[in-house]
Amino acid sequence: MAELLYENERLVFTAEMREEYTILVPQMAPYHFDFVVDAFTSEGYQAELLKTTDYDLIHEGMKYAHNDICVPAMLVIGQFIDAIKKRELKDDKVALIITQTGGGCRASNYIALLRKALIKAGFPHVPVISLNAGGLEKNPGFRLTPRLLHKVHDAMLFGDLVMTVINQTRPYEKQVGATDQVHEQVKRWLEQYFQHRRFITWRRHKRMSKRIVKAFAGVSVDRTLIKPKVGIVGEIYVKYSPLGNNHLEATLEKEGCEVITPPLYDFFLYSFDSRAHDIARYGGPRFEKITLRLLVRYVEWRRRKVRTLLKRYGFAPGISYKALKQLVDGIIDVGTHIGEGWLLTAEMIDLIHHGAPNIVCTQPFGCLPNHIAGKGMFKKLKKHFPESNIVAIDFDTSASKINQLNRINLMVSNAFRNLEKK
Template identity: 35%
Template sequence: MENKQAPNHYNCPIVQGYPELIEKNMDPIRNKEVKYFHPFVNLADHESVVQALAKTFADYNDITNEQIHKAVEHGYQALTDFKTDLQTKADELLTHLAMNNEKAIVLSGRPYHLDPEINHGIANIITQEGFHVLTEDMVSGLEEVDGLRVVNQWVYHSRLYAAAKVVSKNPNLELVQLNSFGCGLDAVTTDQVAEIMRGHNKLYTVLKIDEGSNMGAIRIRLRSLKAAVKERDQKVKKAKLDHIFNQAPQFPQELENEEGKQRPIFTKDMKKTHTLLMPMLSPIHQNGLIEEAFKQSGYNVVILPAMDRKAVDVGLKFVHNDACYPAIITIGQLVEALQSGQYDLNNTSVMMTQTGGGCRATNYIPLLRKALKDAGFPQIPVVSISMGNQGTEETPGWKLNYSFVKRLLISVLYGDLFERLLYRVRPYEAIKGSANALYDKWLESARKNVKSGSYFEFNRNMKRIIRDFDKLETLDFGQKPRVGVVGEILVKYAPTANNDIVGIIEREGGEAVVPDLIGFMNYSLFNQIWKADELNMSQKTKRLAKLGIDAINLLEKPMNKALEKSKRFEGIESIYNIADGASKIISIGNHTGEGWFLTGEMIELLNNDVKNIVCLQPFGCLPNHIVGKGMVKELRRQYKGANIAPIDYDPGSSEVNQLNRIRLMMTTAKKIQKAKINA
């Protein structure tokens, strides 16, 4: 951990996943012709690195634990020596710059930008323009970073923020950041660095570089920077002279970095008077159920519409366009609602979940806070719902207690139950609309149950609901191809994001199978157990996570038994079984995006004879491309007949192309189903 004030110190989510991608897609490795090791390690904890490597090389008797321990310590010492040498050289150059009033550019980027095949010799171009060159890790040790708007959780970017603080205060330094196409994390970091630099009237230049080798445009950008720096310095010099001769001071005013300061807070009094706006995630879960849970705990929540295409346009206006699709949709929904005039802005707050881990979703709240300010609503309080300690907002008016959590769990259990039953029977209903009518009937009972908060009432209702859907009159039940829907959590469930994928599958003659929402909660909890066991992280967190999974399993047990006894429905898969299945293909250390759980859900579907799968992912969610699309080749190899179609969803994605991909998958699915029936 380089910055002790940073709440975390993750590696890049893509870099974490590349070894898995290589293993599953290079035939010499897949065929065991090459020995290939890629253990997950926690570099912040020396002992866990030793343990991980010892486990990896356990079959090699000539490599002892003592040798591994010694090698690891040598490695850490070499890293320390390297950083010391780098700092010494930086000190020399900074002294030279100050004494000779010369300029240097801190050329920041990721480690791979050091590769001349990637950076195309940009450092040489910079020196040709008369600047010295430093890297961000040469100066980042000179500043501790705090007070950021964003969650400072990635190591490379922690260095970047620190370097930006150094550059912003040093008249001899300028900052240029190298950025590559598709680096979604930089949607978070570039805005934050711009704010740091703007706070001291310093320029900030971002250069996007990829496979293109034409450096003419970059040379022009650097010359423009050089001219702008010269003009700015002349203005500062003139302002100083004017000040000396008692003229009106013309110093450029330093801008206070107000991000993270004086944020409006959701107070206890606001709980009584404020309307809380919440983005739509899953209509079948949020359709009056979750609202009732909030209402009974004293919160007036309004869940925004299930289908809202305008939200995408609003989101694109106020969210960095390299941010992931779910951020654009959810933030767009909230800003659109505030702009609508339907709500009293003096008595309205917004609410959003904030996950932990290395995913960009941890920074949705900071992205939202910036969007609110840019849209003219800086006074709106933000309620951050977080399972861990990643929350960036103070919310004394928001509190989870036992009865609230119980009602929320009952809501989610009802949503999962309706999802399983309705999607299973609706494609075969003998009387058009009868499945939805049965759903509407029981939805009202479910709302009353959420209001009462009685788990015994849930068990009683649950059995009756399963019985009624089991007996619903159908035609040719089970004859249509079953299509699993997996992917990024919001794109998987939200009709705005997936263009109503369930409706499309049913209209194309299939039956949609959508995994339970509560499974994602189990996945998040299970990761805490794995990190404690494999990376020597908190044992207390592990115990709490295990307790959480056990509690969910206890609540689901009666529902699982009732489903298994039914004629039409399958039982609930344990998270431990899903993890065990996933581990045969992908490391359980993959925790960014939907992580190993996405692969695990596909395996669960394939094991339950759901051979057709659409894997929905935001185009910019590269971790999910690794654990989703990147695992398809191996899944097809291990599961003969697997018909998997990865489909990208983004503001610029063609709906026609998406529909054609689904129809092509459905054509294959129907052929497989027909052959199965004939057999």
């Protein structure tokens, strides 16, 4: 039985706990996190992805966190506490893992809020692991080894790849459910893929990417169907998580649209690049700046190969990070990088350039940075791109689904009208 060990009042996830505890992972991005959990389990962790997606979980979060805090924090805390409550009689050997960015945004403090909430809810014995690449907190039972980091990087690349091909296939499939069937198959392939106990080579990754793209390209589709393309942008959690955005992707598909969600990896590249930008501008370790820039280049080199593959099989690939950054020239400064910052504006411009002027900008309550780079930029974007059809959807503690749906429907009917005019 693992002993509880505290360090500066923080409960540490010890090496013994690694053997006995199940790590609960919040579902932040459904196309990516299945693979992240595969990567964890392949490295010997018992990890479980939380799949609850009922927006009412926010009330669980509100009970234990201050209701002034931003919505993603409340949802994640609510989902964790709900999961622990449901399992408690069965097994209380659980730990929680949460990302900690270390940036200027409140996301860096979610971990402290979560620990406070656990004490309030009567679970002070549940350790919380910080998932960060900057060594913000040490836990002997959980180590981001180079091999695990590399697997997580692969999981992100595969997540983006799968999301792209699914979004471009499912709305046009001739047999309903065919794309989802291939998705399930791909999940099984990747579960095995990550079991590899050695460093996964680029050649292996390339082979698997090709297998995935080929499988989706094999789904029978009707490309004569004309559907409006609708992009989803916004705060990182509500943009991807069905729990955070009330199943926005499914809603838009049901309304007859093709959804485009920008790659999740862009956000990580943006975070690395923002740190390098700050060091260059305000000073800091030169070595860190060079390492971050090299990292961005390395990931981009790999993504370029994936984009070529997508093109070869008839899918529309995204653009490079460098090209994305250039889009905001003269519109918003690239020093604006709290929250999603300039990236959010760049994603909207990219969507407009690529035939998706219809955009849903997801805005959680309490998220000042993304209100500035999102809603705050609408007027400027409308001036530069009069064809844009952007709607901001607020996700707050008392979000009324009807209200959200009304606004989405209005945007969708404008999208259809504009398509007909064309």
